[in-house]
Amino acid sequence: MPRAGLSREVVVAEAARVADEVGYERLTLAAVAERLGVAVPSLYKHVDGLGELRRDLAVLALRDLGVALGSAVDRGDDADDGLRAIAEAYRGYAHAHPGRYPATLRAVDPHDHDADEASRALLQIVFSVLARYGLSGDEAIDATRALRAALHGFVTLEAVGGFGLPRDVDRSFARLVQILDTAFRDWSPERMLL
Amino acid sequence: MPRAGLSREVVVAEAARVADEVGYERLTLAAVAERLGVAVPSLYKHVDGLGELRRDLAVLALRDLGVALGSAVDRGDDADDGLRAIAEAYRGYAHAHPGRYPATLRAVDPHDHDADEASRALLQIVFSVLARYGLSGDEAIDATRALRAALHGFVTLEAVGGFGLPRDVDRSFARLVQILDTAFRDWSPERMLL
DNA sequence: TTGACAAAGCTAATGGCATTAGCCATACTC
């Protein structure tokens, strides 16, 4: 029995491919093992079960997404360019990697160094875009939450087929980004809430 | 062996409770059967497997959510009251029913009459709120998508623990709703996108 | 009242998956 040349990285990378093909929820050790031409228990030499495989996939996806957003932001100059770039890149990633994307949203263990770091990096990119609107501190936090909620909500509704009506989805997305842009631009003082 | 007095409704209702307690993804026929004091295969007399149970749960949840939103809207007068009411009710439902809520998002089979009807009812409520802003047609569709994306994104990020930073989440949510309110109020012509 | 039949339970069996234990071959190191 010749060695298959596996490693944690190889296994996780294959898992990412499997997830993209069959969907995150159907990612299975059995499928990964089969694709690698290996018996299921062999995977345990590299990864500590399905739970950890999912966690590793989450870290992989967070990093990938960070790279995608980071390089998208670098291509924009004005604040609204940055926002648009980040939004497009986010949606683009979700489309291109329908299995990796959901992994991104697993509840993150605060003690997990790698996951935490990847999350933080992502957050930094968003903050850097919001800074161009002059937002910082609590304002930036609220804005980030609004942005993430809007983007995540949109792509998951899209993925689940939640947009049934005959109206161009790209256009609706552009609208959503526009809403965020004007909101960030005209950010009003907090007391307006009361 | 005395009869347990089950029915499709009883089974689905128990499933909803189980889902709320252990999470949608851990909803299992075995758990439902145990709670009902019945052997697993007995459930098949009432429900055609886990897949259909999930579908039935989705319909239940869509209807519940519709009722919650509908009665919330009725309590508001102005457009922004309606929006705020709907937003609070949506988030409230997601909090109160953490297992039912995700069921709501299953990909909906367009041939499924009940699910379709429940979705439509929900959509109507949202449209009625947007109508108070003077939005209709394609504008209303874009606005609905933005609203659903924002609400869904927010509550799922919240549920998954995605809001780690020390900033009051209620406040961030109020901000998000405020953003939507001003966007709907000042809805700009479509060509602004270009 | 009784007897037939549908409905609602049950047990047993199958198959997929994850996980653990423990065996054996491979490859690297000294």
Add this chain to the structure above:
DNA sequence: GAGTATGGCTAATGCCATTAGCTTTGTCAA
């Protein structure tokens, strides 16, 4: 070239969903 850690394997267990087929319970009509 020997020794050992490593990376594969098979076997076994347990949980879950699903199907087949049996038995009991109610119900309804003669």
